[in-house]
Amino acid sequence: xxxxxxxxxxxxxxxxxxxxxxxxxxxxxxxxxxxxxxxxxxxxxxxxxxxxxxxxxxxxxxxxxxxxxxxxxxxxxxxxxxxxxxxxxxxxxxxxxxxxxxxxxxxxxxxxxxxxxxxxxxxxxxxxxxxxxxxxxxxxxxxxxxxxxxxxxxxxxxxxxxxxxxxxxxxxxxxxxxxxxxxxxxxxxxxxxxxxxxxxxxxxxxx
Numbered sequence: 001x002x003x004x005x006x007x008x009x010x011x012x013x014x015x016x017x018x019x020x021x022x023x024x025x026x027x028x029x030x031x032x033x034x035x036x037x038x039x040x041x042x043x044x045x046x047x048x049x050x051x052x053x054x055x056x057x058x059x060x061x062x063x064x065x066x067x068x069x070x071x072x073x074x075x076x077x078x079x080x081x082x083x084x085x086x087x088x089x090x091x092x093x094x095x096x097x098x099x100x101x102x103x104x105x106x107x108x109x110x111x112x113x114x115x116x117x118x119x120x121x122x123x124x125x126x127x128x129x130x131x132x133x134x135x136x137x138x139x140x141x142x143x144x145x146x147x148x149x150x151x152x153x154x155x156x157x158x159x160x161x162x163x164x165x166x167x168x169x170x171x172x173x174x175x176x177x178x179x180x181x182x183x184x185x186x187x188x189x190x191x192x193x194x195x196x197x198x199x200x201x202x203x204x205x206x207x
Contacts, residue, residue, distance in 0.1 A: 017169070141159065158172070
């Protein structure tokens with residue numbers, strides 16, 4: 001894919017994330033694999049209102065390779081995700097309300113209450129708190145990347161990666177809805193969980 005087209009993909013899905021209130025204000029960042037480089041949103045940009053000049057290229061050491069703006073301060077989190085997962089071509093990091101609520105309460109989304117979430121996520125683990133933009137955050141979060149497409153970050157937000165931008169976005173959408181449903185079930189009472197056998201039946205659909 002041409003770089004210009006890749007930029008338009010991120011702009012489109014960034015706007016869509018903004019419209020759905022998944023990425024309020026200046027929060028979060030988007031990126032895409034581009035050969036031996038990474039296209040990533042620049043520091044201080046708003047995902048819902050991106051322009052082409054707010055997307056820059058970095059190498060796999062986090063150095064600016066093309067563009068005249070500073071890359072996102074979370075660039076090394078994206079770099080590590082791509083390094084560990086050759087199958088991941090797009091990453092979305094957001095502070096959407098319901099997912100961030102669970103992150104701030106230090107509660108993983110690991111209860112099997114909906115078939116779609118069992119099927120697509122298994123569970124969404126919670127990484128320990130690390131200062132935003134720090135190597136500590138990268139180390140604490142990246143330990144989950146090999147086994148999970150999506151991770152909650154304590155007192156921070158949510159990150160998801162996938163092969164296509166559409167798949168990454170749909171998983172964000174599904175995860176935010178999952179968090180909202182779990183929240184609502186806690187308000188109404190305790191949710192009724194799938195049994196171990198039911199979880200195994202759902203997972204067998206992948207084969």
